[in-house]
Amino acid sequence: MKKIIIALAIIIANFTIEAQVKTPQSSPKATIFQTVGLTDIEVVYSRPAARGRAVFGNLVPFGKLWRTGANENTTISFSDDVIIDGKTLKKGKYALYTIPKIGSWEIIFYNTTNNWGTPEDFTEANVALRTTVKEEALSKAVESFTIGINNLDTNFAYLEMAWENSSVAMKFEVPTQKTAISNIEKALAGPSAGDYFSAAQYLFQSNGDIAKARAYVDKALEMSIEQPFWYNRLKSLIQAKQGDKKGAIETAKLSIAAAEKAKNQDYVKMNKESIAEWSKN
Template sequence: MYKKLLILFLCLGTLSITAQIKTPAPSPGSTLTQTVGLTDVALEYSRPAMRGRTIFGDLVPFDKIWRTGANARTKITFSDDVIIDGDTLKKGTYAIFTKPAATAWDVYFYTEYAGSGAPQTLDNSKVALKTSVKTQEIPMDIQSFTITFDDLTDNSGVLGIMWEKTYVGVKFTVPTDAIAAKSIQDVMSGPSANDYHGAASYYRSSGKDLKQALVWSNKATEMNKNAFWMTREKSLIQAALGDKKGAIESAKKSLEVAEKAGNADYIKMNKASIAEWSK
């Protein structure tokens, strides 16, 4: 009986050690996505709360680099290049660091976005862009640290940072007109070489209409004469149609360009096909 009780207590003790206690995070994580014009912007950050504390100038000291949130570094991702304060910020992911002051903040977009906390000193080579913005007073306390996308238009948005009674807005513009113009041009000009090549390759590999596949392949190779992979596909279609002479001619063209490009795989494949079709 004693042994049974001992085993039971040991089992209960093990369960209590391995059990996971769930409690609310003091600074819960937040993910925000927003399309501005035709540009996608994504934000990941944590949201500490005031909890009766004085924030700016105390919990968050003035004139020191702040991670702009809590826990992991706040990260923002732009799908296209954007313009901030007249400077270009390349598309990609950045940490947002700030240096708060009473009347204005410095805002940094930092290429080293992984990790937690802010470095003691920023590496200037990793500062992709820096801007300074004036603070605005909010008439009531914002209890939880908040980042928003405000004042959205087809061509711009404002990255809003607010906590306590302070709001800071970083305006950015997006290349909507350029993206839209390229999209219209691409559609109006018809399929690209890659489109024709993809359709031809699919028809051949799927056993569909090889004559139609050859029509598309001819268009692809005419539009991009240096694409040895497209000419290689044309040779395969010709061989499948029984035109070995044409297949060999296309394979030789593909081989010539592949050799100039130094592509060993296509050099090997073309040589093997030429040897096979020459029998």
């Protein structure tokens, strides 16, 4: 009986594996990554096809909210604030909805991105930005719905959408000059506390120059007003590696005090365990 049960289990398992048949999606998923100036943009959407059907005014009714693709939300994300039609759209991820009309489309950036299709309860409070763009007629039909980021410039680009014989292009501006100047000023100001900490951490973890690691972590602490507990934790480990167990214990105590203030019990525990170990020698 036991052998029969095992045999049945194997047969069922094999049938289950074989039953997982993969078939092509009717609206395949697509992802676009594009950098404009210094701003990263990502678009994720599904691409329905016309397949001989009339699209706008039929499959996609005029004047009604459209998911702008198929299946789950079409989403777009910006790594920086952008300007659209003179209005600021904050950096982040948005659902991209549209309302196609004859001669124009409304484009809507919506804060909630986890809907299947359009929201069950669309609320204006979730609209981050709304704009209207002119619709252009195409002489050659586009079979599959297509989104692109085109006509790139250092300071702007166009979000383009096309399907059937309709196309729209929405200009958005990116803060390239502001970001570049900020990067230049940061570089000219020299390394930050975080840069020194990262350098010290790398040298410690890679068994590099321990004296240089100590100098870097000291510099990181010197530049930090709040003396982060993870900075002092690294310093204590470096001191212990240098053979300065007494100094390591004192620094670990500083790390414990800061970690308790931040309610980070993991670092409290790690430091106490290290102090116990260093106190034995």
